[in-house]
Amino acid sequence: xxxxxEYLNQYVSSLISDEEFEVIQSYFVHKKLRKKQYLLxxxxxxxxxxxxxxxxxxxxxxxxxxxxxxxxxCIENWWAGDRESFAMSKPTIYYIEVWEDTEVLLIxxxxxxxxxxxxxxxNEFVLKLDEKSHIAKQKRITSxxxxxxxxxxxxFAACYPEILRRFPQHVIASYLGITKDTLSRLRRQG
Amino acid sequence: xxxxxEYLNQYVSSLISDEEFEVIQSYFVHKKLRKKQYLLxxxxxxxxxxxxxxxxxxxxxxxxxxxxxxxxxCIENWWAGDRESFAMSKPTIYYIEVWEDTEVLLIxxxxxxxxxxxxxxxNEFVLKLDEKSHIAKQKRITSxxxxxxxxxxxxFAACYPEILRRFPQHVIASYLGITKDTLSRLRRQG
DNA sequence: CGTTTGCTTGAATTCTGTCAAAGCAGGTGG
DNA sequence: CCACCTGCTTTGACAGAATTCAAGCAAACG
Numbered sequence: 001x002x003x004x005x006e007y008l009n010q011y012v013s014s015l016i017s018d019e020e021f022e023v024i025q026s027y028f029v030h031k032k033l034r035k036k037q038y039l040l041x042x043x044x045x046x047x048x049x050x051x052x053x054x055x056x057x058x059x060x061x062x063x064x065x066x067x068x069x070x071x072x073x074c075i076e077n078w079w080a081g082d083r084e085s086f087a088m089s090k091p092t093i094y095y096i097e098v099w100e101d102t103e104v105l106l107i108x109x110x111x112x113x114x115x116x117x118x119x120x121x122x123n124e125f126v127l128k129l130d131e132k133s134h135i136a137k138q139k140r141i142t143s144x145x146x147x148x149x150x151x152x153x154x155x156f157a158a159c160y161p162e163i164l165r166r167f168p169q170h171v172i173a174s175y176l177g178i179t180k181d182t183l184s185r186l187r188r189q190g
Numbered sequence: 191x192x193x194x195x196e197y198l199n200q201y202v203s204s205l206i207s208d209e210e211f212e213v214i215q216s217y218f219v220h221k222k223l224r225k226k227q228y229l230l231x232x233x234x235x236x237x238x239x240x241x242x243x244x245x246x247x248x249x250x251x252x253x254x255x256x257x258x259x260x261x262x263x264c265i266e267n268w269w270a271g272d273r274e275s276f277a278m279s280k281p282t283i284y285y286i287e288v289w290e291d292t293e294v295l296l297i298x299x300x301x302x303x304x305x306x307x308x309x310x311x312x313n314e315f316v317l318k319l320d321e322k323s324h325i326a327k328q329k330r331i332t333s334x335x336x337x338x339x340x341x342x343x344x345x346f347a348a349c350y351p352e353i354l355r356r357f358p359q360h361v362i363a364s365y366l367g368i369t370k371d372t373l374s375r376l377r378r379q380g
Numbered sequence: 381c382g383t384t385t386g387c388t389t390g391a392a393t394t395c396t397g398t399c400a401a402a403g404c405a406g407g408t409g410g
Numbered sequence: 411c412c413a414c415c416t417g418c419t420t421t422g423a424c425a426g427a428a429t430t431c432a433a434g435c436a437a438a439c440g
Contacts, residue, residue, distance in 0.1 A: 061332075063336065069332070069335065069336040071328070071331065071332055071335070071336075083321065083324055083325055083328070084325045084328070087321050087325070116317060123313065126317060127306060127316060127317070127320070130317070130320035130321075130324065131273065131277050131320075133324065134273055134320065134323065134324065134327070135273055135274045135277070137324070137327040137328065137331065138261070138273070138274070138327065140331055141261065141327065141330055141331055141334060142251075142259070142261055144331060144334035144335055144367065145259065145261075145334055145365075145366070145367030146253065146259040146367065148427080149427080149428070168385080168386060168387085169386075169387065170385095170386070170387080175335075176335070177334065177335030177336065178428075178429090179428075179429060179430080180386085180387075180388095181387095181388080181389085181428085181429075181430080181431095182427085182428055182429075184387060184388055184389080185388085185389080185428090188388080188389090338395085339395080339396075358417080358418060358419085359418075359419065360417095360418070360419080368396075368397090369396075369397055369398080370418085370419075370420095371396085371397075371398080371399095371419095371420080371421085372395085372396055372397070373419095374419060374420055374421080375396090375420085375421085378420080378421095
């Protein structure tokens with residue numbers, strides 16, 4: 001839980017007090033998963049958002065041909081979950097698979113709503129996090145539509161070396177929207 | 191302003207009262223722009239987010255070669271602005287050009303912060319809007335990395351026929367990350 | 381060990397971009 | 411009313427980029 005506290009403190013304008021954190025903490029549930037376990041599977045409703053304390057996970061979906069498309073890669077201090085399913089209580093199309101032994105803190109939709117409403121620092125945190133994630137997503141869109149495959153890879157490698165290190169190349173390739181073969185060739189060329 | 195009120199009411203759990211809307215309204219400034227005017231230009235700091243009451247705008251940037259890349263297309267009941275520049279008071283890399291005669295409601299960062307803090311319905315609105323825009327951005331990323339050009343176009347045409355109708359093809363093509371030539375050919379075929 | 385998992389590579393194919401040219405409106409000024 | 415822009419779309423020929431499929435190799439794992 002200490003990891004969560006430090007993480008939240010990075011987003012708020014004044015540090016979270018002991019009392020406030022006591023409340024916040026009480027709404028989370030700790031869970032451990034072993035490599036290759038699923039946090040979420042196609043057809044389920046995403047009941048919790050998962051804050052990753054330790055470990056790594058990938059979010060992907062299967063297209064009509066059964067091909068995997070990685071849409072998100074998460075490591076420590078990121079959130080995993082399907083926000084659409086979570087917000088609207090509708091079945092997800094994604095799988096979220098833990099890629100290493102992982103520890104997460106789970107929070108339900110109802111509890112998020114309570115904290116947003118009753119805990120100013122948490123409310124502030126959510127607003128700031130949304131802002132940050134909005135900006136990150138915009139960058140990824142820009143990269144996807146206006147960069148070549150090579151530029152996308154180099155940009156990604158520069159921004160997220162840690163993620164690059166912890167996932168195999170074919171997963172990174174899928175995340176970048178290219179095939180493993182193409183990525184292998186790009187790396188060879190330089 | 192009535193448009194804004196109706197729009198906000200779509201996002202909140204209980205309708206906004208006259209008193210509340212009076213307060214909210216007072217933080218916005220109305221502005222008219224003529225076709226081809228700029229709401230934001232490269233190097234400026236994005237001082238306001240613009241709610242589009244009437245009209246249409248496109249957001250784009252110029253790459254090193256001077257090629258335009260359209261990153262967003264906005265019509266009525268959408269927000270235009272560069273959130274990164276807005277949030278961090280840093281110079282934008284984007285241009286936002288009004289594509290028709292347009293009316294907007296502007297709100298500054300300071301005023302957003304005040305309303306988020308002091309007006310519950312507005313706070314709730316921002317949370318919900320962020321959620322929705324997060325989901326929309328995720329879809330666009332998924333489309334960009336795992337669809338073919340043709341699929342991207344068809345998906346876009348199905349989801350946003352109104353936007354398709356109001357912008358020329360070469361703008362749509364850039365938004366989809368393909369050239370106008372390719373888009374023209376895709377349309378012919380399918 | 382044998383099996384799995386991941387990475388590389390080649391050849392053929394398909395898709396997309398580039399560049400240049402031509403055509404087609406709609407709007408403007410003479 | 412006409413001639414002329416200007417902005418937009420279409421098309422062809424070619425070059426380049428990425429995918430597909432298959433094969434082979436290396437490292438990791440039980």
